[in-house]
Amino acid sequence: xxxxxxxxxxxxxxxxxxxxxxxxxxxxxxxxxxxxxxxxxxxxxxxxxxxxxxxxxxxxxxxxxxxxxxxxxxxxxxxxxxxxxxxxxxxxxxxxxxxxxxxxxxxxxxxxxxxxxxxxxxxxxxxxxxxxxxxxxxxxxxxxxxxxxxxxxxxxxxxxxxxxxxxxxxxxxxxxxxxxxxxxxxxxxxxxxxxxxxxxxxxxxxxxxxxxxxxxxxxxxxxxxxxxxxxxxxxxxxxxxxxxxxxxxxxxxxxxxxxxxxxxxxxxxxxxxxxxxxxxxxxxxxxxxxxxxxxxxxxxxxxxxxxxxxxxxxxxxxxxxxxxxxxxxxxxxxxxxxxxxxxxxxxxxxxxxxxxxxxxxxxxxxxxxxxxxxxxxxxxxxxxxxxxxxxxxxxxxxxxxxxxxxxxxxxxxxxxxxxxxxxxxxxxxxxxxxxxxxxxxxxxxxxxxxxxxxxxxxx
Amino acid sequence: xxxxxxxxxxxxxxxxxxxxxxxxxxxxxxxxxxxxxxxxxxxxxxxxxxxxxxxxxxxxxxxxxxxxxxxxxxxxxxxxxxxxxxxxxxxxxxxxxxxxxxxxxxxxxxxxxxxxxxxxxxxxxxxxxxxxxxxxxxxxxxxxxxxxxxxxxxxxxxxxxxxxxxxxxxxxxxxxxxxxxxxxxxxxxxxxxxxxxxxxxxxxxxxxxxxxxxxxxxxxxxxxxxxxxxxxxxxxxxxxxxxxxxxxxxxxxxxxxxxxxxxxxxxxxxxxxxxxxxxxxxxxxxxxxxxxxxxxxxxxxxxxxxxxxxxxxxxxxxxxxxxxxxxxxxxxxxxxxxxxxxxxxxxxxxxxxxxxxxxxxxxxxxxxxxxxxxxxxxxxxxxxxxxxxxxxxxxxxxxxxxxxxxxxxxxxxxxxxxxxxxxxxxxxxxxxxxxxxxxxxxxxxxxxxxxxxxxxxxx
Numbered sequence: 001x002x003x004x005x006x007x008x009x010x011x012x013x014x015x016x017x018x019x020x021x022x023x024x025x026x027x028x029x030x031x032x033x034x035x036x037x038x039x040x041x042x043x044x045x046x047x048x049x050x051x052x053x054x055x056x057x058x059x060x061x062x063x064x065x066x067x068x069x070x071x072x073x074x075x076x077x078x079x080x081x082x083x084x085x086x087x088x089x090x091x092x093x094x095x096x097x098x099x100x101x102x103x104x105x106x107x108x109x110x111x112x113x114x115x116x117x118x119x120x121x122x123x124x125x126x127x128x129x130x131x132x133x134x135x136x137x138x139x140x141x142x143x144x145x146x147x148x149x150x151x152x153x154x155x156x157x158x159x160x161x162x163x164x165x166x167x168x169x170x171x172x173x174x175x176x177x178x179x180x181x182x183x184x185x186x187x188x189x190x191x192x193x194x195x196x197x198x199x200x201x202x203x204x205x206x207x208x209x210x211x212x213x214x215x216x217x218x219x220x221x222x223x224x225x226x227x228x229x230x231x232x233x234x235x236x237x238x239x240x241x242x243x244x245x246x247x248x249x250x251x252x253x254x255x256x257x258x259x260x261x262x263x264x265x266x267x268x269x270x271x272x273x274x275x276x277x278x279x280x281x282x283x284x285x286x287x288x289x290x291x292x293x294x295x296x297x298x299x300x301x302x303x304x305x306x307x308x309x310x311x312x313x314x315x316x317x318x319x320x321x322x323x324x325x326x327x328x329x330x331x332x333x334x335x336x337x338x339x340x341x342x343x344x345x346x347x348x349x350x351x352x353x354x355x356x357x358x359x360x361x362x363x364x365x366x367x368x369x370x371x372x373x374x375x376x377x378x379x380x381x382x383x384x385x386x387x388x389x390x391x392x393x394x395x396x397x398x399x400x401x402x403x404x405x406x407x408x409x410x411x412x413x414x415x416x417x418x419x420x421x422x423x424x425x426x427x428x429x430x431x432x433x434x435x436x437x438x439x440x441x442x443x444x445x446x447x448x449x450x451x452x453x454x455x456x457x458x459x
Numbered sequence: 460x461x462x463x464x465x466x467x468x469x470x471x472x473x474x475x476x477x478x479x480x481x482x483x484x485x486x487x488x489x490x491x492x493x494x495x496x497x498x499x500x501x502x503x504x505x506x507x508x509x510x511x512x513x514x515x516x517x518x519x520x521x522x523x524x525x526x527x528x529x530x531x532x533x534x535x536x537x538x539x540x541x542x543x544x545x546x547x548x549x550x551x552x553x554x555x556x557x558x559x560x561x562x563x564x565x566x567x568x569x570x571x572x573x574x575x576x577x578x579x580x581x582x583x584x585x586x587x588x589x590x591x592x593x594x595x596x597x598x599x600x601x602x603x604x605x606x607x608x609x610x611x612x613x614x615x616x617x618x619x620x621x622x623x624x625x626x627x628x629x630x631x632x633x634x635x636x637x638x639x640x641x642x643x644x645x646x647x648x649x650x651x652x653x654x655x656x657x658x659x660x661x662x663x664x665x666x667x668x669x670x671x672x673x674x675x676x677x678x679x680x681x682x683x684x685x686x687x688x689x690x691x692x693x694x695x696x697x698x699x700x701x702x703x704x705x706x707x708x709x710x711x712x713x714x715x716x717x718x719x720x721x722x723x724x725x726x727x728x729x730x731x732x733x734x735x736x737x738x739x740x741x742x743x744x745x746x747x748x749x750x751x752x753x754x755x756x757x758x759x760x761x762x763x764x765x766x767x768x769x770x771x772x773x774x775x776x777x778x779x780x781x782x783x784x785x786x787x788x789x790x791x792x793x794x795x796x797x798x799x800x801x802x803x804x805x806x807x808x809x810x811x812x813x814x815x816x817x818x819x820x821x822x823x824x825x826x827x828x829x830x831x832x833x834x835x836x837x838x839x840x841x842x843x844x845x846x847x848x849x850x851x852x853x854x855x856x857x858x859x860x861x862x863x864x865x866x867x868x869x870x871x872x873x874x875x876x877x878x879x880x881x882x883x884x885x886x887x888x889x890x891x892x893x894x895x896x897x898x899x900x901x902x903x904x905x906x907x908x909x910x911x912x913x914x915x916x917x918x
Contacts, residue, residue, distance in 0.1 A: 162743070163753060165753065193760060296613075
């Protein structure tokens with residue numbers, strides 16, 4: 001069951017609220033802006049339940065608020081397959097205050113109004129329990145706000161100053177900054193990168209303190225100053241769908257896509273494998289019969305393949321094993337970036353996974369102000385449960401089939417999110433007609449980019 | 460002065476010929492296939508001379524031979540600015556023999572004929588003297604041939620077998636290979652990657668043995684089985700120019716483009732900087748007045764920028780300093796990949812550059828058989844001396860302006876290479892009309908891709 005609830009704003013220095021147990025949560029906690037909706041999700045494994053999801057739409061509190069580019073509203077809907085919610089989500093207004101120069105980290109308390117306003121959408125796909133995803137949904141926006149507030153003077157300048165104070169110590173400082181091509185958007189990218197790292201540290205501390213475990217992927221979209229920033233650490237995905245264009249706004253980070261980075265680390269620090277794994281990649285796990293044969297392999301420095309003669313150490317379990325969606329890092333984890341997992345070890349060993357994981361996201365910038373937006377231009381953000389069964393092209397086809405005929409429907413983005421979820425549940429909907437089934441949690445944001453219809457579309 | 464000469468084929472196990480002194484070399488040494496032309500080049504710094512180059516065309520011995528896709532011939536021409544040749548080049552036929560299974564590295568001596576034929580073009584831009592570039596021009600093709608011969612059975616199979624012997628130990632081996640998507644071209648990529656590494660090791664040994672120093676970039680194109688492989692380690696560049704398309708076939712590897720990799724290494728091994736350098740990037744070198752200020756910076760994990768408060772360690776010389784073409788690694792080197800430089804140290808210190816350099820190339824594959832080739836489709840390969848003053852678009856414009864009107868000229872590709880060189884020497888040629896001047900060595904290959912005119916174009 002899916003119920004929206006408002007939660008109080010959390011500041012990084014404050015103790016985190018204890019992760020809540022999954023399930024319905026019908027008592028909103030009204031508080032100051034920004035308000036965050038958390039759409040509850042369900043855990044994987046409930047294959048039977050996944051065929052008859054009882055999805056209920058949850059409307060975002062961001063609806064009706066003017067986004068920086070005056071888009072209408074965002075919707076989130078979840079698959080609701082079981083009582084545990086490993087998918088978590090958050091969205092809301094991002095209110096960035098200004099700090100007073102020279103006040104040494106003290107906020108200008110007489111002027112508490114926000115200085116810059118953005119919007120934030122985030123999806124977290126948990127594993128090993130919902131704890132990390134819940135913490136991330138509770139924390140990351142606060143980390144981001146803090147990081148953005150720390151550089152806000154640079155954000156609003158024509159070009160970020162060499163010195164945050166604006167003082168010009170060297171006359172040609174502006175020229176140095178210009179030559180490096182540093183723009184305000186680079187500060188937002190830096191803030192997102194730092195916020196993910198900070199959030200990862202918070203999650204590590206909190207999980208340890210509360211004796212919980214787990215990790216999660218994180219996909220975040222932030223609209224600020226006419227641009228949409230998409231930060232991704234994990235295997236969720238965001239795409240822009242327009243009438244004539246499908247543009248990926250993120251890449252997936254899995255043991256397969258980050259093979260060379262992971263193998264390189266094991267090459268530099270072989271002790272991380274404790275003699276239990278082989279760093280090399282082979283088409284399949286080798287066995288005794290392969291000894292002495294020349295078999296296909298690749299190492300950290302290779303994008304191509306070559307042959308090597310198999311020796312005994314090649315028979316160990318591979319650092320990265322399996323293919324495509326089945327690829328696992330150290331036989332354990334299907335993603336190579338994300339938050340949490342500080343305690344995660346290979347079963348029955350002391351081998352840690354965290355050294356191989358990155359919490360830093362890759363950030364893509366979409367210059368929304370430069371797009372000639374059409375009414376039906378949307379960004380679709382979803383966890384891997386959607387993309388496992390629907391390609392970018394299929395999602396775009398569903399978007400383009402649905403939206404133009406429903407322009408008067410105030411709930412059309414909500415219904416589109418619902419339809420996307422339903423398309424993963426093996427329903428013959430007459431659109432994809434293939435009846436594909438996702439056995440994973442599925443969470444979807446549909447974010448309309450166009451300002452038209454913002455008022456008329458509201459219920 | 461530019462004179463072509465043939466050299467004897469060198470096998471990796473043999474002692475390398477001593478690097479030859481630069482200058483004219485008019486005594487060809489006829490030998491067996493493959494024959495390699497080395498176009499002699501000149502050293503940087505001769506600014507005055509560079510304005511009046513005495514370029515002489517050198518026709519490649521590859522001319523007239525049927526390339527795998529039946530293209531015509533390749534030409535190379537060099538700027539000839541001084542008596543030292545830091546740019547070196549090689550091209551020729553690549554004859555790959557087949558080894559007998561079970562013969563344990565012994566070649567099938569009764570069948571010395573080549574099994575597979577390709578073509579090879581390479582540019583090496585030396586620094587710290589011509590020694591490494593000369594060694595690379597003498598060695599790399601032999602390393603590559605050896606690496607390709609080691610996997611040739613996989614190259615000619617429909618799909619590379621799991622075991623080089625072709626024996627199927629596990630019945631589903633072909634399926635594993637197919638699921639990994641391993642194709643013959645991956646073996647060529649792997650062979651190029653291994654050949655660059657092997658060549659780097661040979662250069663290291665030879666330079667040490669002969670008491671010489673230096674390094675070089677390497678840009679290699681190999682045509683094999685209907686595909687063109689472009690392997691690049693350094694800041695040379697190859698582009699495909701067609702009537703309606705300009706396609707980059709390589710990326711440049713400089714301290715600027717590989718900043719994060721280099722900073723990451725210094726983060727993991729801070730001792731590599733010996734306390735003399737700071738890993739962090741700032742818009743300019745910091746000085747005492749900056750102490751205590753919050754200035755723009757970025758670290759290894761950041762693609763964006765942020766601010767940090769300057770402390771004393773930030774005043775050290777930066778690991779990567781300068782902008783664009785002026786960016787230097789440890790204040791010394793303008794490239795981050797290449798061959799050689801095993802002995803290179805920061806001036807007056809014991810700090811080595813080699814740990815930060817990669818000899819592995821990035822390989823791009825152009826499926827020539829899939830292109831609907833036009834008569835004037837060419838690949839232009841050139842050292843940075845060309846690209847410093849001409850953009851891809853300007854080079855394409857020169858190609859498209861020149862070739863269509865000269866289709867009957869048997870020397871048109873040669874003349875195009877000459878024109879490209881001349882366009883970097885500040886001549887008002889009525890084409891670019893901007894009179895740009897390159898003070899660096901310039902070497903250019905123009906490789907026609909189309910089979911038409913192969914015979915008629917020969918002199």
